[in-house]
Amino acid sequence: MRIHLVNPSDVSFGTAVITPRWQYVLAAATPARYGTPVLVDETLEPMDERSIASGDVVGIGIHTGNALRGYRIGQVARARGAFVVFGGIHATLFPDEVLERGAAHAVVSGDGDLVWQTVLEDCASGHPQTRYTGGRIDGESFSPARWDLLPKDRYMWASVQTVRGCPKHCSFCSVWRTDGQKPRQRDVTLVVREIVQLRRQGFRFIVLADDNFYPVTLEDLAAADRRADKRQLAALSSIREERFELMARLEQLPDDMVFYTQITMEAAEDPEFLAAMRRARIRGALVGVESVTPEGLKAVFKNFNEAGEGLVNRLQAFRTADVHVLGSFIFGLPTDTPDTFDATADLAQRAGVSFAQFVMLQPLPGTIDFQKWEREARDVPVIDGVPLTRYWLIPPHQRPRVYTPHPLMTPDELRTRTQAVWDQFYAWPLAWQRSGFLKSVRGRLAFVLISRLYRQMYANTGIAADSARVRRSAHWARWLARFARRLFASNPMPDLREPDPAPAKRRRFPIVTVS
Numbered sequence: 001m002r003i004h005l006v007n008p009s010d011v012s013f014g015t016a017v018i019t020p021r022w023q024y025v026l027a028a029a030t031p032a033r034y035g036t037p038v039l040v041d042e043t044l045e046p047m048d049e050r051s052i053a054s055g056d057v058v059g060i061g062i063h064t065g066n067a068l069r070g071y072r073i074g075q076v077a078r079a080r081g082a083f084v085v086f087g088g089i090h091a092t093l094f095p096d097e098v099l100e101r102g103a104a105h106a107v108v109s110g111d112g113d114l115v116w117q118t119v120l121e122d123c124a125s126g127h128p129q130t131r132y133t134g135g136r137i138d139g140e141s142f143s144p145a146r147w148d149l150l151p152k153d154r155y156m157w158a159s160v161q162t163v164r165g166c167p168k169h170c171s172f173c174s175v176w177r178t179d180g181q182k183p184r185q186r187d188v189t190l191v192v193r194e195i196v197q198l199r200r201q202g203f204r205f206i207v208l209a210d211d212n213f214y215p216v217t218l219e220d221l222a223a224a225d226r227r228a229d230k231r232q233l234a235a236l237s238s239i240r241e242e243r244f245e246l247m248a249r250l251e252q253l254p255d256d257m258v259f260y261t262q263i264t265m266e267a268a269e270d271p272e273f274l275a276a277m278r279r280a281r282i283r284g285a286l287v288g289v290e291s292v293t294p295e296g297l298k299a300v301f302k303n304f305n306e307a308g309e310g311l312v313n314r315l316q317a318f319r320t321a322d323v324h325v326l327g328s329f330i331f332g333l334p335t336d337t338p339d340t341f342d343a344t345a346d347l348a349q350r351a352g353v354s355f356a357q358f359v360m361l362q363p364l365p366g367t368i369d370f371q372k373w374e375r376e377a378r379d380v381p382v383i384d385g386v387p388l389t390r391y392w393l394i395p396p397h398q399r400p401r402v403y404t405p406h407p408l409m410t411p412d413e414l415r416t417r418t419q420a421v422w423d424q425f426y427a428w429p430l431a432w433q434r435s436g437f438l439k440s441v442r443g444r445l446a447f448v449l450i451s452r453l454y455r456q457m458y459a460n461t462g463i464a465a466d467s468a469r470v471r472r473s474a475h476w477a478r479w480l481a482r483f484a485r486r487l488f489a490s491n492p493m494p495d496l497r498e499p500d501p502a503p504a505k506r507r508r509f510p511i512v513t514v515s
């Protein structure tokens with residue numbers, strides 16, 4: 001009985017930007033008696049179905065975007081006599097759909113770290129259950145990843161998770177509902193151990209694959225303080241203290257290491273936190289800006305963000321702290337007007353964000369937006385026999401990119417304007433201008449190259465919908481990726497030791513800075 005762990009994708013680039021962490025975590029959670037799992041990441045190359053034999057277990061991890069491809073793999077694997085098990089966020093949200101469409105024997109909801117072993121035991125005895133509940137496990141129970149299984153020279157960044165869950169409740173995001181609003185932090189020593197292992201193997205670029213790296217804000221502490229809620233204040237302070245401890249430990253790692261994470265822009269109001277990030281060499285962060293107008297922020301329940309010039313100042317604060325921002329903007333909000341596009345492009349450039357993504361509003365399952373959309377949808381169009389409210393089941397080339405009718409703009413107008421902002425932001429001269437913070441020409445060229453690669457891989461507005469254009473686009477991305485990967489390669493440090501926790505512990509952390 002061989003174990004296969006498959007990360008489905010319709011497009012393969014030969015090289016990928018970030019490691020799909022779930023595969024390496026489940027590999028670590030696989031008991032040794034079942035042998036070493038075979039990891040197939042289809043963002044690198046498509047799965048070879050001949051590798052699946054009768055009696056094998058095929059674990060497939062899906063999010064909404066790759067669910068349909070995952071179902072195809074499930075059908076193929078089952079036809080070859082394998083046990084088919086699904087997990088991941090989409091499987092958690094739609095277990096029945098997975099059983100029906102993915103030819104699954106079993107669906108795991110929630111975290112797979114602990115329950116995976118039971119699933120394998122049941123498959124080995126020939127009697128898997130239909131459903132398993134992985135739930136939300138404690139931070140201490142998160143499994144580390146088996147980085148010894150990483151293929152050589154395929155990924156640019158490795159991903160290490162330090163915290164799961166996010167206390168916010170943005171209307172377009174499902175994380176707070178699936179991962180919960182209570183931050184679950186991993187043990188600092190285990191996080192650092194994984195990072196050290198990766199650096200030994202030659203990875204110096206690490207994504208901290210967290211939902212929100214800044215789960216406790218100064219305002220949260222102040223609010224608990226105002227309510228004289230001692231227990232809450234102590235709990236929040238302890239989470240904050242652990243963040244600082246982690247960053248102090250990262251600081252002791254080799255100088256050439258670079259970290260990247262996801263964070264809310266409230267961190268801009270917390271100079272001590274930003275300074276700790278800088279010392280820890282967290283050089284980049286995805287910041288969900290979403291909208292540049294107050295009305296837009298209200299529409300997505302993100303009032304804790306700033307708009308207008310306040311927004312520019314907050315983003316600049318990251319820049320000043322040497323944390324480069326990947327600004328994430330949403331187009332297609334009901335409050336958007338044709339002017340919003342230029343205003344956003346202009347603000348992104350002025351605020352000094354290094355990278356930006358301009359996504360079109362998509363009702364993702366599990367979100368408030370999705371619920372509302374599904375509830376209120378009338379005369380839902382049917383494409384290829386699938387109602388639009390199940391759009392992920394529509395073949396990718398027929399799948400629309402705009403789902404909700406906009407009060408002012410047609411779907412085509414939204415797409416064209418969004419694409420124009422991508423093109424404008426990533427035009428060569430502007431990318432070159434943004435690279436000005438780098439001293440060497442080589443560094444600047446690398447920055448421009450990565451900007452182009454980013455645009456090529458993620459500007460998924462559906463403008464390039466016909467298959468010839470998609471092929472050309474993927475070809476160009478593949479070519480860029482080959483070059484970009486070399487820029488991220490570094491020499492292994494096999495003798496690197498884990499940093500001593502003592503100096504980090506002795507440091508005085510700015511725990512409670514509110515009155």
Ligand code: B12
Nearest residue numbers: 020021022059060061063064087088108111112113174209
């Ligand atoms: C890091 C990250 C990225 C990275 C790296 C992706 C990668 N290569 O792994 C980048 C930046 C590239 C990215 C891109 C995108 N992402 Co993303 N990403 C994340 C993030 C923050 C962490 C993922 C991670 O590594 N988690 C750590 C691992 C260990 O956890 P896990 O994947 O959940 O796996 C556990 C369980 O789910 C389960 N499990 C998973 N698979 C399987 C399989 C089996 C068989 C079993 C038993 C169990 C199991 O066990 C695992 C261990 O507990 C998640 C947020 C989240 N909470 O998941 C969003 C998230 C997955 N991303 C999301 C989205 C929307 C995107 C984008 C579409 C964004 C965009 N607009 O471009 C793109 C799509 C890219 C693509 N084509 O795949 C959504 C998906 C929502 C949905 N319903 O599908 C999430 C949930 C965030 C959100 N705001 O809602 N992402």
Ligand code: SF4
Nearest residue numbers: 166168169170173175
């Ligand atoms: S979008 Fe970001 S801040 Fe909002 S709930 Fe999701 S993870 Fe949290």
